[in-house]
Amino acid sequence: MTQSVVILGGGTAGWMTASYLRAAFADSVDVTVVESRRIGTIGVGEATFSTVRHFFDYLGLSEADWMPECNGTYKLAVRLENWRAPGTYFYHPFERMRVVDGVPLTDWWQKVGEAGHFDRDCFLIPWLCDAKASPRYLDHRLFEQDFDETPDRPLYRTTLAEQNTQFPYAYHFDASLLADFLCRYAVRRGVHRIIDDVVDVRLDEQGWIEGLVTREHGELTADLYVDCSGFRSRLLGDALDEPFVSFKDALPNDRAVALRVPVDTAVQGIRPCTTATAQDAGWIWTIPLYDRVGTGYVYAGDYCEPEEAERVLRDFVGPAAADLEANHIRMRIGRSHRAWVNNCVGIGLAAGFVEPLQSTGIFLIQHAIEQLVRYFPGTNRDPVLRDTYNLSTARAIEGVREFLILHYRGAARADNDYWRDAKKGAVPHDMAVRLEQWQSKLPDNDTTYPYYHAFEPYSYVCMALGLGGIPLRYPPALDLVDTRAARAELTRVREQARKLVDTLPSQVEYLARLR
Numbered sequence: 405m406t407q408s409v410v411i412l413g414g415g416t417a418g419w420m421t422a423s424y425l426r427a428a429f430a431d432s433v434d435v436t437v438v439e440s441r442r443i444g445t446i447g448v449g450e451a452t453f454s455t456v457r458h459f460f461d462y463l464g465l466s467e468a469d470w471m472p473e474c475n476g477t478y479k480l481a482v483r484l485e486n487w488r489a490p491g492t493y494f495y496h497p498f499e500r501m502r503v504v505d506g507v508p509l510t511d512w513w514q515k516v517g518e519a520g521h522f523d524r525d526c527f528l529i530p531w532l533c534d535a536k537a538s539p540r541y542l543d544h545r546l547f548e549q550d551f552d553e554t555p556d557r558p559l560y561r562t563t564l565a566e567q568n569t570q571f572p573y574a575y576h577f578d579a580s581l582l583a584d585f586l587c588r589y590a591v592r593r594g595v596h597r598i599i600d601d602v603v604d605v606r607l608d609e610q611g612w613i614e615g616l617v618t619r620e621h622g623e624l625t626a627d628l629y630v631d632c633s634g635f636r637s638r639l640l641g642d643a644l645d646e647p648f649v650s651f652k653d654a655l656p657n658d659r660a661v662a663l664r665v666p667v668d669t670a671v672q673g674i675r676p677c678t679t680a681t682a683q684d685a686g687w688i689w690t691i692p693l694y695d696r697v698g699t700g701y702v703y704a705g706d707y708c709e710p711e712e713a714e715r716v717l718r719d720f721v722g723p724a725a726a727d728l729e730a731n732h733i734r735m736r737i738g739r740s741h742r743a744w745v746n747n748c749v750g751i752g753l754a755a756g757f758v759e760p761l762q763s764t765g766i767f768l769i770q771h772a773i774e775q776l777v778r779y780f781p782g783t784n785r786d787p788v789l790r791d792t793y794n795l796s797t798a799r800a801i802e803g804v805r806e807f808l809i810l811h812y813r814g815a816a817r818a819d820n821d822y823w824r825d826a827k828k829g830a831v832p833h834d835m836a837v838r839l840e841q842w843q844s845k846l847p848d849n850d851t852t853y854p855y856y857h858a859f860e861p862y863s864y865v866c867m868a869l870g871l872g873g874i875p876l877r878y879p880p881a882l883d884l885v886d887t888r889a890a891r892a893e894l895t896r897v898r899e900q901a902r903k904l905v906d907t908l909p910s911q912v913e914y915l916a917r918l919r
């Protein structure tokens with residue numbers, strides 16, 4: 405029996421959901437997207453997790469299919485500048501920690517490494533980022549060979565649940581071009597697209613949605629409604645009045661101002677990472693795309709006025725910013741108490757958002773969509789499926805919240821009220837315990853947020869070591885054991901990095917070849 409879904413919203417969340425549901429259920433689920441011409445999309449959201457490749461894989465799309473159309477580039481890490489002190493930087497790479505004699509290399513590094521650059525001493529990717537290298541050779545081989553990339557497995561599509569290796573890169577892309585691309589993909593596969601405004605929502609006596617009233621297309625009805633209306637949360641927050649749990653007590657950044665800066669990347673090169681540069685009231689993102697750079701200042705409105713933020717961003721960009729129009733954005737930070745209420749599921753900004761740091765928005769969308777497919781409601785409206793979905797998606801965003809709180813707690817920077825207050829904000833009880841534990845032994849499986857939220861202990865380790873504000877000791881056991889193997893591994897990282905930097909093409913060269 406065919407079921408029907410109406411999705412409100414044609415931003416990244418709406419079109420990702422529509423295309424994925426179609427790929428999962430084909431003609432068994434009839435999908436309609438209604439999007440407004442008058443209400444724009446958020447227009448930002450250009451950096452991803454490495455796991456987004458499962459999304460494209462599921463849709464049957466290769467890099468060559470979508471990257472050139474969306475000005476895509478590779479992202480091998482986040483580079484955090486000035487979080488410790490002016491002039492410092494470190495990387496959070498898509499690269500798992502090496503382990504020597506059962507001990508993570510970073511723990512060894514605390515004892516035997518030279519003070520300074522844990523990231524460049526323990527990982528390869530920081531060297532590739534500094535060299536603006538491509539993660540692939542011109543014959544398309546990956547710089548690491550741990551991955552089965554055989555293309556001929558048409559019946560086996562991967563999802564987040566199968567993540568047992570750490571893929572070495574994610575992507576940057578133009579968010580508007582991606583939404584257009586996915587719209588074409590979905591419509592070609594039978595998704596109905598309606599351009600109109602939803603002006604009213606009809607509920608039955610139990611509070612279930614009966615229909616969405618549009619300005620010009622009458623009433624749209626379905627078995628399930630997906631709210632992808634962005635921060636407005638037109639169905640979940642507005643019509644169904646589901647309470648919103650704010651994260652502002654711990655994460656005060658609630659505004660952003662963004663610019664799209666044209667750049668001659670052939671001349672400047674394309675650094676294969678997102679850069680997050682700490683500022684007086686937040687931080688600035690720099691996301692290199694194929695033909696331009698996306699940049700924006702994420703800041704706390706309580707500490708900085710929008711005009712001041714725009715001025716700081718323009719100064720940061722320099723002369724190239726002169727004639728560009730700035731996009732000012734208010735952010736609603738937190739989550740809907742429940743993401744799925746009755747016959748309405750919120751996905752994307754409509755359901756919740758943490759803040760752009762570490763680019764978690766699209767990951768949370770992808771996770772929500774995969775969970776929706778897993779717990780898709782039958783005609784009997786089993787409430788257990790809905791409750792399990794709500795538990796899983798709430799845990800994911802709460803984990804992301806915890807990881808981001810660490811950035812502000814852990815930053816050594818404390819030179820003004822914003823950075824000092826950031827260390828006094830609320831911390832979830834369990835996290836307060838973990839912050840203590842990390843001082844005696846770097847974060848590991850037993851001392852990090854226990855539910856799936858995609859960040860693994862090594863990500864927490866990078867932050868603890870790189871941010872510099874948490875006093876850290878190495879485990880005393882390391883004074884009692886032979887350190888030779890660990891020292892040899894640190895030397896091996898250096899040798900491997902040197903060889904890669906010498907042999908890999910630049911990202912500009914590789915992407916030109918891909919086109």
Ligand SMILES: Cc1cc2nc3c(=O)[nH]c(=O)nc-3n(C[C@H](O)[C@H](O)[C@H](O)COP(=O)(O)OP(=O)(O)OC[C@H]3O[C@@H](n4cnc5c(N)ncnc54)[C@H](O)[C@@H]3O)c2cc1C
Nearest residue numbers: 413414415416417440446449451602633634752753765766
């Ligand atoms: C400053 C900032 C930076 C970010 N950076 C990143 C990043 O680097 N990486 C990342 O993963 N995520 C990032 N995000 C998050 C990411 O942008 C969003 O998760 C993503 O774009 C999804 O947005 P959306 O589709 O939920 O909402 P939107 O893009 O706002 O789309 C809303 C849609 O709903 C439609 N709509 C609303 N009301 C109605 C109505 N009444 N009738 C008809 N249509 C309606 C609109 O027309 C539009 O199509 C960032 C977010 C912000 C705010």
Ligand SMILES: N[C@@H](Cc1c[nH]c2cc(Cl)ccc12)C(=O)O
Nearest residue numbers: 453454455481482496497498858
């Ligand atoms: N495991 C997830 C999350 C993740 C792991 N390392 C990084 C690094 C950065 Cl910069 C962002 C996200 C992540 C993933 O692989 O995407």
